[in-house]
Amino acid sequence: MSIYIDESTRVLVQGITGRQGSFHTGQMLAYGTSLVGGVSPGKGGQEVEGVPVYNSTFEALENHDADASILFMPAPFVKDAAMEALDAGLKLLVLIPESIPLHDAMEIMAYARQKEAVIVGPNTFGLVSSGNSKIGIMPNRYFVPGPVGVVSRSGTLCYEIVGHLTDSGIGTTTVVGLGGDRVVGLHFIDVLKKFEEDSETKAVIMVGEIGGSAEEEAAAHISANMSKPVIAYLAGKSAPPGKRMGHAGAIIERGRGTFESKVEALTEAGVKVADLPTQISPLVKSVLKKT
């Protein structure tokens, strides 16, 4: 079994004719994703990498069945495109762009709750069911099948960690990027619940960072509900308070969101917190031996 997506998930690409959209369309096809159509208002009738382009999500759905959509467009246009996809009935949206206004993000999330749809991101690399399908922008070659579920707030750091894991011979079930913004759709807890239910996932890696309280909330959930081993790495130990460290959500504000508070909460919940990214693979190996 797999979580959120598998090889049968049919995907639309909104913003398919842009530089990013067209490049990643090719990459997703190469990974095996079932891309059924693209959307670019005013550009219907073309093809991108052999994928037919439509003027609207509704038009695309008149011609193809689809389950999910991935969005590539400048931040000011994301709300409109996301609302369109939700209104048209899609149940999983991956919002790649960063710098989406917070109030737009909150409105998207409110409508998604109403529609019982899942939003991944914004400011995410997407998600991948290793070996089956990816809806995202992660480099293909590191994501090979194996027993570990990974959920991360950051992109490149997650690739670094998964790359290490892959090099040491351990693959992944599903890898989910939550996104680096303050308001995002999926949180750690949502994905941890799925990993707990997923029979193929034997251990979970959580990649967090300073800012917000998602790690503390995850810790409470883990200690009450998780039976599978969780290993965490947290970025931002050396970050000064009050400074945004690249991600909009990576900021220590009014004494909240500190590295220490997250490490303490996770450690108390029985999570092994690695000091360095390089320590994760050995930790995973040792817990896999025990399971």
Added chain:
Amino acid sequence: MKLYEYLGKELFNRFDIPVPRSRLVENPGQAGEAAAELGDVVIKTQVLTGKRGKAGGIAFASNPEEAKKEASRIFDMSFSGYAAEKLLVEEKIAIEQELYLAVTIDGSAQRPVVLASLDGGMDVEDVPEERMIRWPVDVSIGMQPYMIREICRRMGVSGDLQKEFLKLLPKLYRMFKELDAELAEINPLALTPDGLIAADAKVTIDDDALYRHQDLPRISEKTDLEKKAEELDLAYVELGGDIAVMANGAGITMATLDMVQHYGGEPANFLDFGGGADVEKTSKSLELLLGTDPRVLLINIFGGITRCDVVAEAFVGVKQSKGIDLPVSFRLVGTNEEEGRSILEKEGIKTFESMDEAVRHAVELAG
């Protein structure tokens, strides 16, 4: 973007939220004139750092002479390195009780949240959890009167004061929404014989939404270098150590800094030059770092959409045109790494495959 108190109050005024009468002054003479007009006054420095009261940035005066003297004293002070260019001179209001009210964003709930407390006037962190009422608002229904009655009930507020909240909170919420605010905070919210008055204003606007608020002024707390980086669309923070760090991606850049510190080094900066940067952007990032005169340069590239050959080409270009004569520790893996490495090897530059080795080498070089 944080706003100065006086700007926050101008916005409160625009949204019909009561504020004290005031004058914004730029010298002690003007402060005296303002006091002559307003009577008993409170004089407040206009800086963005918190705790200005404890630092001596707030004073009372009951006549123009006193106002001039206090203003002159405050103009000479600096607050966390910032000197005020303006002071706000306000009429002293008769405060019966100090309350707290704010609307901000709850990331976990993906909603705006109202925070309200009968304990105002102190640092918000010092308000006991059980004394702070939190009410998340679903944006699809917005602020409704029942929410305000419920917030009041939980605070133990009824009668006239509840009526005051029923008038005030919809205005604060409307402002929060229409201005794309991250925070609209009134602390203290003063209960006076004339009703509720916003005695202070802390308003933060979402940077990513500023494009739709062209009428708002632009205020930056960034250093000159950070401003320059902002113009280049780089995420940059000055940190004060001697190992300059450049990496791609916010998380891995933070992790690189953490690792530098772990091995006993001191990072000079946070610089995430983003994913998929071209030669020009990469070169400008390098030039910016070299301009800070670090002892060692540490480059950590894990190329996904960032191409290693592009980074290598930019590095060699900058080395040839501007000269890079400080020790460099270079980690380069990912997309097109063979091409990238061969470009660097031709110039006699070694690269590391692991982040760990590259960071340890950088720390050794910094000695």
